[in-house]
Amino acid sequence: MLNVTNSKIIELCLDDERFSLTSGTILEYKRVLDMSNGSLSRELVWRSPKGKEVQITVKRLVSFSHRHLMAFKYQVKALNFSGKVTVSSSLDGDVENHTHEEEDPRFSATLEGLGLSVSKIIADQEPVVMVQETCRSNLVLACAMDHRLLSGSDAVKNIEQEHQKVTVSYQLDIKQSESICLEKYVTYYTSLDYPVEELPELASRMAAKGMAKGFDILLGEQSEYLGRLWDKAGLDIKVDNITSIEQALRFNLFHLFQAAGSNGRRSIGAKGLTSEGYDGHYFWDTEIYMIPFYAALMPGEARKLLEYRYYILDYACERARVLNHVKGALYPWRTIAGEEGSSYYPAGTAQYHINAAVAYAINKYVEMTGDFSFILEFGAEIIFQTARLWEDLGTYNSRKGYLFCYHEVTGPDEYTALVNNNFYTNLMARWHLNYAYEIARNLEINYPDQFKRLSDKIELDQDELQAWLKAAKNMYIPYDHILQIHPQDDGFLDKEVWDFKATPAERYPLMLNYHPLVIYRYQVCKQPDVILAHFLLPDQFSLDQKCRDYNYYEPITTHDSSLSPSIFGIVASELGLYEDAEYFFAMTSRLDLDNNLNDTYYGVHMANMAGSWMNLVYGFGGMRTTNGNLSFNPYLPPDWQGYKFGIIFKENRLEVEVKENEVVYSLREGNSINFRHRNKDIFIVEGEKVIVSI
Numbered sequence: 001m002l003n004v005t006n007s008k009i010i011e012l013c014l015d016d017e018r019f020s021l022t023s024g025t026i027l028e029y030k031r032v033l034d035m036s037n038g039s040l041s042r043e044l045v046w047r048s049p050k051g052k053e054v055q056i057t058v059k060r061l062v063s064f065s066h067r068h069l070m071a072f073k074y075q076v077k078a079l080n081f082s083g084k085v086t087v088s089s090s091l092d093g094d095v096e097n098h099t100h101e102e103e104d105p106r107f108s109a110t111l112e113g114l115g116l117s118v119s120k121i122i123a124d125q126e127p128v129v130m131v132q133e134t135c136r137s138n139l140v141l142a143c144a145m146d147h148r149l150l151s152g153s154d155a156v157k158n159i160e161q162e163h164q165k166v167t168v169s170y171q172l173d174i175k176q177s178e179s180i181c182l183e184k185y186v187t188y189y190t191s192l193d194y195p196v197e198e199l200p201e202l203a204s205r206m207a208a209k210g211m212a213k214g215f216d217i218l219l220g221e222q223s224e225y226l227g228r229l230w231d232k233a234g235l236d237i238k239v240d241n242i243t244s245i246e247q248a249l250r251f252n253l254f255h256l257f258q259a260a261g262s263n264g265r266r267s268i269g270a271k272g273l274t275s276e277g278y279d280g281h282y283f284w285d286t287e288i289y290m291i292p293f294y295a296a297l298m299p300g301e302a303r304k305l306l307e308y309r310y311y312i313l314d315y316a317c318e319r320a321r322v323l324n325h326v327k328g329a330l331y332p333w334r335t336i337a338g339e340e341g342s343s344y345y346p347a348g349t350a351q352y353h354i355n356a357a358v359a360y361a362i363n364k365y366v367e368m369t370g371d372f373s374f375i376l377e378f379g380a381e382i383i384f385q386t387a388r389l390w391e392d393l394g395t396y397n398s399r400k401g402y403l404f405c406y407h408e409v410t411g412p413d414e415y416t417a418l419v420n421n422n423f424y425t426n427l428m429a430r431w432h433l434n435y436a437y438e439i440a441r442n443l444e445i446n447y448p449d450q451f452k453r454l455s456d457k458i459e460l461d462q463d464e465l466q467a468w469l470k471a472a473k474n475m476y477i478p479y480d481h482i483l484q485i486h487p488q489d490d491g492f493l494d495k496e497v498w499d500f501k502a503t504p505a506e507r508y509p510l511m512l513n514y515h516p517l518v519i520y521r522y523q524v525c526k527q528p529d530v531i532l533a534h535f536l537l538p539d540q541f542s543l544d545q546k547c548r549d550y551n552y553y554e555p556i557t558t559h560d561s562s563l564s565p566s567i568f569g570i571v572a573s574e575l576g577l578y579e580d581a582e583y584f585f586a587m588t589s590r591l592d593l594d595n596n597l598n599d600t601y602y603g604v605h606m607a608n609m610a611g612s613w614m615n616l617v618y619g620f621g622g623m624r625t626t627n628g629n630l631s632f633n634p635y636l637p638p639d640w641q642g643y644k645f646g647i648i649f650k651e652n653r654l655e656v657e658v659k660e661n662e663v664v665y666s667l668r669e670g671n672s673i674n675f676r677h678r679n680k681d682i683f684i685v686e687g688e689k690v691i692v693s694i
């Protein structure tokens with residue numbers, strides 16, 4: 001994911017003094033992210049080295065309603081002087097990515113500073129347009145800017161081009177106590193979405209359109225858009241220290257609201273849209289951690305994110321051939337355009353479980369929305385192509401009673417690689433094969449024409465369906481009868497436990513301080529593996545069994561991955577380990593706001609952000625969807641006075657409010673809804689509520 005044309009530059013000169021935060025004196029300073037209207041503002045008072053004082057207020061937004069448009073409002077007030085002011089606004093094409101400078105293996109970009117080069121500038125009039133191209137793939141980006149000066153009609157305007165930078169400047173007189181205001185409208189269009197020759201015109205037209213609307217109207221639209229989402233999310237957390245928790249959750253949701261690719265050809269980078277970490281690549285993070293959020297609150301986006309997997313299915317089929325699988329698809333561990341982008345296969349390509357993650361997310365989306373049309377249009381093909389790989393990958397192992405086994409795969413826990421029979425992988429593969437079989441039977445009976453067309457297309461026959469069923473039935477699930485727990489894989493329990501006592505705090509995260517081979521030789525987990533399987537497939541084992549597994553794995557998990565605490569938190573809630581649940585919720589909810597991992601510079605942790613919402617809804621609220629049915633098992637965390645959240649289930653908007661002794665379920669929109677509260681069946685019609693005691 002490349003850094004694009006820098007359009008954020010607006011500079012100010014007071015006579016001959018250039019405003020800079022590093023000269024003169026900052027008398028006041030405030031920066032505010034307003035999550036109700038999606039704007040970022042900076043307000044400051046500056047005294048220049050020669051003693052001129054100005055108040056500067058800058059507000060900017062990236063429009064939700066017009067996806068190509070950004071807008072800025074730049075206001076300057078002369079506090080103690082009258083004189084000449086110059087405001088200069090630029091587009092700068094001299095941009096590059098920075099992660100190649102880092103030594104952290106998670107950020108190993110191959111760009112070596114290569115980014116976009118400028119191929120054309122149109123600067124004889126406004127909107128100014130800059131066209132840039134990628135160096136290798138020749139993708140084209142057009143960026144346009146337009147301006148409106150709201151005060152100072154006698155301003156002298158000038159457009160200047162210097163190398164790869166175009167600047168539009170306004171020089172005008174200002175009197176003491178007067179203000180000037182410049183609005184800037186910027187647009188971006190790429191050849192990924194439009195024909196190259198149309199890009200400059202599209203970008204200019206949209207910039208002019210933004211200007212015709214004006215900043216305040218755009219801000220109003222932004223507010224309405226977000227207002228609808230906040231209303232659906234229905235967050236209200238009552239804890240003594242109220243701001244910190246609710247603020248954190250809202251901050252996390254704010255990122256989720258804006259990061260999702262919404263055209264079926266993009267997903268969500270592990271760092272969202274916030275930085276260059278992981279090169280902007282998409283991982284299973286979207287399917288396992290984020291889709292539950294989108295399916296419950298932004299179902300349209302969830303569908304588009306899943307459509308993206310269909311869009312790259314051909315690449316996944318090619319990838320399977322590279323790995324010698326004669327049929328089926330293997331999704332790349334990290335990608336944007338569809339090709340495998342991971343360079344370190346033990347913690348990359350070997351994570352075959354991504355196939356199950358995609359099928360699982362489709363299932364959860366359909367359960368939550370009831371949108372079976374997705375299965376017919378895209379889902380079935382994805383589910384079948386990915387399921388057939390499981391059958392091809394495994395082997396009936398004579399040394400394990402001819403049970404179906406997988407060798408040399410890596411599970412979710414990246415501190416253990418290339419193992420045999422990873423518990424998570426085997427369990428999810430079994431689920432996936434059964435699900436694929438069930439979908440095939442459903443289509444065969446209820447949609448025979450579609451089924452025939454699809455099976456002809458991908459050459460799927462009855463023998464193969466039976467082979468899926470057989471593999472699922474005979475799947476080997478590792479179990480240790482002495483410890484009565486599930487080993488993470490065949491060899492996991494043979495290893496020595498990592499010496500946590502002898503590991504000082506500064507040597508975490510382990511992956512930055514020890515060679516992978518050292519870590520692989522010990523029982524130590526970066527993130528949940530067995531425990532994640534228990535969350536995703538909650539009905540397969542008893543609570544006692546889950547408790548034993550939790551008690552074994554929790555002490556040997558470092559949570560060096562941000563994908564870890566939220567899952568432990570949810571399972572702790574299910575097991576009634578309320579203190580643990582609160583502890584993990586605290587870890588997950590403010591992880592980026594407080595920069596707890598000291599790496600938010602590389603971008604926020606999107607999976608964790610969605611995980612914090614899951615902690616509230618699936619953890620404290622105990623929400624689950626199983627076989628298309630919705631259920632809740634809520635409790636109030638010990639230090640809380642109450643909480644509320646909303647979800648959309650099959651087009652019904654439900655609000656759940658948990659108080660000290662009761663839970664109030666209200667159907668805010670929709671006809672009627674059925675679900676279970678613990679063992680009780682609940683039925684609500686629109687506008688009504690049901691109160692149950694806890």
Ligand code: IFM
Pocket residue numbers: 270278283284285412414561563607
């Ligand atoms: O997908 C994750 C993985 O599970 C742990 N390392 C980071 C990746 C991206 O977030």
